[in-house]
Amino acid sequence: RKEVEQDPGPFNVPEGATVAFNCTYSNSASQSFFWYRQDCRKEPKLLMSVYSSGNEDGRFTAQLNRASQYISLLIRDSKLSDSATYLCVVQANTGFQKLVFGTGTRLLVSP
Amino acid sequence: SAVISQKPSRDICQRGTSLTIQCQVDSQVTMMFWYRQQPGQSLTLIATANQGSEATYESGFVIDKFPISRPNLTFSTLTVSNMSPEDSSIYLCSVVGIGTYEQYFGPGTRLTVT
Numbered sequence: 001r002k003e004v005e006q007d008p009g010p011f012n013v014p015e016g017a018t019v020a021f022n023c024t025y026s027n028s029a030s031q032s033f034f035w036y037r038q039d040c041r042k043e044p045k046l047l048m049s050v051y052s053s054g055n056e057d058g059r060f061t062a063q064l065n066r067a068s069q070y071i072s073l074l075i076r077d078s079k080l081s082d083s084a085t086y087l088c089v090v091q092a093n094t095g096f097q098k099l100v101f102g103t104g105t106r107l108l109v110s111p
Numbered sequence: 112s113a114v115i116s117q118k119p120s121r122d123i124c125q126r127g128t129s130l131t132i133q134c135q136v137d138s139q140v141t142m143m144f145w146y147r148q149q150p151g152q153s154l155t156l157i158a159t160a161n162q163g164s165e166a167t168y169e170s171g172f173v174i175d176k177f178p179i180s181r182p183n184l185t186f187s188t189l190t191v192s193n194m195s196p197e198d199s200s201i202y203l204c205s206v207v208g209i210g211t212y213e214q215y216f217g218p219g220t221r222l223t224v225t
Contacts, residue, residue: 032212034213042219043216043217045216046213046214046215049213087153091212098156098159099144099156101153101154101155102153103152103153104153
């Protein structure tokens with residue numbers, strides 16, 4: 001079983017739609033969780049950290065469910081510019097800050 | 112967040128040669144890492160670059176193949192040695208700033224081995 005699993009997609013949605021991605025992780029001792037965005041042929045960029053209480057940043061909402069070991073990302077009012085690959089990332093419970101990356105979920109927002 | 116640069120941005124190399132990739136940060140950081148992203152794949156951690164001591168390598172990566180230096184808090188190099196076509200990949204450095212736990216990535220080095 002992979003440490004971090006995501007549906008690779010692609011998710012094809014029209015502009016203005018709401019779309020949600022889920023991610024599951026296998027290490028119950030994982031401490032920190034993140035969503036990164038990666039555009040084609042670019043480096044990953046931190047989108048948001050995921051807190052236990054859930055957090056929102058504009059049109060983006062992240063949720064963490066430790067009991068079920070899954071993380072979600074909700075994007076409201078999708079824009080064309082949201083088209084990218086979204087990487088679910090988990091920080092292992094080790095002394096240094098090793099990140100484990102999911103394979104990513106590809107989002108395509110169309111006019 | 113810190114501004115991270117990598118050199119070269121891309122290169123095409125012949126098999127059997129070596130390439131050294133540089134990562135420079137505009138401010139002091141606590142941690143520096145090197146990742147590889149093979150075509151169509153997600154990121155895999157190669158090693159943690161430790162300042163003033165030997166890097167900590169992940170399973171499947173060895174110092175002879177990927178020697179790493181980190182002489183100070185803002186600079187690191189990764190060498191890809193004795194390259195083969197299987198080493199064709201994007202190599203990215205990442206950093207963790209002081210007082211934070213979030214990682215930020217450099218723009219990457221796109222390596223093609225022929």
